[in-house]
Amino acid sequence: MPSIARPAILVIDDDVEMTEMLGEYLEPEGFVIEVCHDGDTGLKLALQPQWQLIVLDVMLPRLNGFEVLRRLRESSPVPVIMLTARGDAIDRVVGLQSGADDYLPKPFDPQEFVARVKAILRRTAPSLLRQPENEEVVVLADVTLDSRARTVRRSGAHVELTSVEFALLRAFLRAAGRVLTREELFREVLDRAFSVFDRSIDNHVSSLRKKLGPRPDGRERIRSIRNAGYIYPSDESGPAGA
Template sequence: MKTILVIDDDKELCELLVEFLQPEGFRVETVNEPHGGLRQALSGEYCLVVLDVMLPGMTGFELLRNLRISSQVPVLMLTARGEDIDRIIGLEMGADDYLPKPFNPRELVARIQAIWRRVQPEEKQQLENTSRIELDDIVLDFGSRSVKQNNNTIKVTAVEFSLLYELLRKAGQVLTREELTQRVLNRKLEIFDRSIDVHVSSLRKKLGHNIDNRERIKTIRSVGYLYTQAHQDL
């Protein structure tokens, strides 16, 4: 059974999440304090972590920073409604997605299901019929869910892996933010949603902004992004 770890000091909310997620086929374990939550998240026993930003003794950001040192387990962060900066910081630190509080539990289930579908390499391979992409100095391999640059392994989150895949397989073509949000995050683009932008920024930092004297991932203003190709007229 797919096991989710919920780290939140709101015990009533934790009970509610258990109630909604178990019928969807998830086993749910909850921790109400961050230090024990971090230890469990690092155990490798969970397919996803739901993490609240506001925790006593250690913020969700600090926990995520420590988690990302050695684990790429998908993380969905719960943020205060209206706190856009919290969402951006969480994404920049390696969160896969976020959901502002208060939220409809059914929306949380939908977000979790979307993340779960995204990290299934076998299912994705069958749909796309592409297991390996090599372009420029990058090799993306679906079988191992790995990204290598000049034979060096680049640590990427599940979202970054899916985003890079979409950009590489459509290299030279413009992908709209709406398309990327739907294909990478498995949801519709929301008003003022900067998730894809932050994930693109993270990829640029990890892979380098330029390749062979050209911009690697180019922003197409008010439209989206494209992974450029050599000799492409931009």
């Protein structure tokens, strides 16, 4: 099994050439890679605790990637990047709503793939890539976010978030009362350039809203600002729609 001294990545994809190519790009960057080629075996491996990241293809024999992700999310928050040869937007939405942290259509630029892997690990396992960031606890109204413990509580109850949702909420809480543009969120949360055709942030915001629910006073917790971005109202902000 891979050592956890370096980031350990499980690649579940039945395309042998693809998995070999990913290994050629990831291993020189210091990642430890293990590969399997079917969904059933992949799920059993994915449920083991040593992985910092899982790369999961949608079209798999024995168990498709969406079902692997659904079962994995029942017990594990490990970050997942989904891959697909199908370009349907609905696949992307289903993957993100099912708990994927990122989603890449094939074919893709291997260097972009490596950049996305690093972006996720900077959020979820920063000590393996760089010195840990300063720990902090952010409290706003009924929400408490603990960066060191990587936990979120709403009115004392634990809220299970993906790594992207956690980073997104942290960005909103730090900038409460100020509009964050999609460009800012792409850069800070996804660590990549903004594209008008990429709806990833919008899908993650939608999922985060559902998990957090409305504020105690009934106001919407994350407001969309037309042609601008999003705002998480501070306690001093006016009522929704103001």
